[in-house]
Amino acid sequence: MRRNLYSLLIAVLLFAGGLAPSSYSQSPARPAVSTGAPLKVALPVKDGSVRFAVIGDTGTGTKKQYEVAETMRRYRQVFPFEFVLMMGDNLYNGESAADYKNKFENVYRPLLDQQIKFYATLGNHDESNQRFYEYFNMNGQEYYRFKKGNVAFYSLNSNYMDKQQVEWLEGELAKDTSEWKIAYFHHPPYSSGGKHGSDTKLREVVEPIFLKYGVNAVFAGHEHFYERLKPQKGIYYFISGAGGKLREGDVRERSPLTDKAFDTDLSFMLLEVVGDQLYFQVISRTGETVDSGVIANQRKKAMTAAK
C-alpha cells in the first residue's frame, strides 16, 4: 500500500514537472511537439547562395517558442541556412543570466551547436546591454552592418533612431556597393496590425534614406504575426514577429497594405539570395508553408529594363 502511494506520488511529481513552465526554462531538452508536417522546401538551395532565417519577438521561453525552434532545426536539415536574423524582443520580462539561457540559449541550442550565428536587433523589450551578448553577434553596437556574399545587412535600433544613427546609416549606405542591401529592425514602417500599425514617424526618417541608397528589402517584427506588404515605393517590406508570441487575428481585414498575412500561429521565415533573386518561404510553428515567392533585385531589374 505504502509502495503504491510512493509510486502515485512520483507519478504526480513527474507529471507536474512536465507541465510546469520551468521545465522548459531549466532543461534544454526538446519538447515533444506536433511539428510533424512534411518538409516542403520552396527555395532553390543553390551552391554559393546566401541562406538565412528570420525570427522575431521570440524571447518568451514558452513551449511554443521551443516548437518553432524545433521546426527550424528540422528545416535546416533540408535547407541548410547559415545564420538567423532576429527582429527584436529577444528577451521578454527580464534580462537576468537565467533569462538569457531560458529564453534564448536553451531554446536554440541545437542550432547554436551547429554553429549557426544569430544577428540580433533590439526591440522595445530589450535592454541595450544585449549588444555585448556573445550569441547575438552585435559586436557591442546597437546598430551595425555585416556582409554575407553579395548581401549587406543593416541591423538598426528602431527604438532610438537618433541623429548619430541616422548619420551612421547614411554614411554606410553611401559607400556600400553590395548587390543587395537589406535593413532590419524592430518597428515596422508599414503594418496592417490592429494593435500597433505602421510606424509612420520612423518611416518618415528612414524611408527617404532607403530610397536614396537603394535598400531592397526591409524586415521588422513588433507585430506578432507574419505579413508581406505590397511593395512600397519599390521596397519590399516583411513583418516576421511571431517567433514566440502570437497576436491572433490582429491583421486588419482588407488592409490595402497586405499582400499576404498569417496571424493564426507562430511562424518564421527562410530566405535565399541567388544572384539577383531573393527567394522566401514562411513556415508555421507546425511546419506548414504559409507563404513563399521570389523577388527580383529592383536595381538590376531597372538596369535591364533601361537597356
Place this chain on the structure above:
Amino acid sequence: MKERAGLLAVVAVVLCLTPTSFIALPAVARTQDTQVALSPADKQVVAAFEGRVKEYVRLRDRLGAKLPKLSKDATPEQIEAHKKSFQDSVRAARVGAKPGDIFIPEAAALIRATIKDEFKGRDRAELRKTVLVESEIKGVPLRVNYPYPETQELLEMPPTLLLRLPQLPKQVKYRFVGRNMLLLDRENGLIVDYMLDALP
C-alpha cells in the same frame, strides 16, 4: 536684374521637375535647420542642459573605467554582474542627486515646447495613445538614481522628435514613461533624471 529673374525661374522649373527623392532633405539636414532656428536664449538653455548631461557622463565614464570592461562577446553572467556593479558605483557617487538636476526648469520648458510643436493634432493623439494606452509600463519608479525595471518595456522614442531634441551623448537616452520623460543611462539602466508632463 532680368537675367537673375530668368535664372531663378529656370531653377524653380528644374526643382519642380526633379524627383522628390533627390530634393528631399535628409533627416539630418532637417535637424540642423531646427537647431539653427533656436533663439540665442534657447541656445543658452540647450548649452546649460548639455553641460549637465556631460557632467554626468564624465562621472559615469570615470566610474565605469574602474570596473572590468565588458567584452563584445560576454556571457549573460558577465553582463548581469557588470550592470549591477556599475549601478552600485554610480548610485553611491550620486547619492544626493535629485529631480531637475539635469532637466533644469528652462530645459524642461524648452523640451515641452519642442514636443508640443512636433506632435500636433492626430500625431499627438497617436503619441498619447502609445505612451498612455498601448504601453505596458506600470511600476516604473519615477525616482532619480533608481534602476529602470528590466521587466518593463522601453517605449520607442519617435525619431522625428529625437532629431529635434537637444542631442545626447551615446551613454544616455531619452525615454517616455507615461507623459513623463526620463534621462536613462543605457548601460547601467539607472534613471539619471526625469521631468514631469513632458507630453502635453
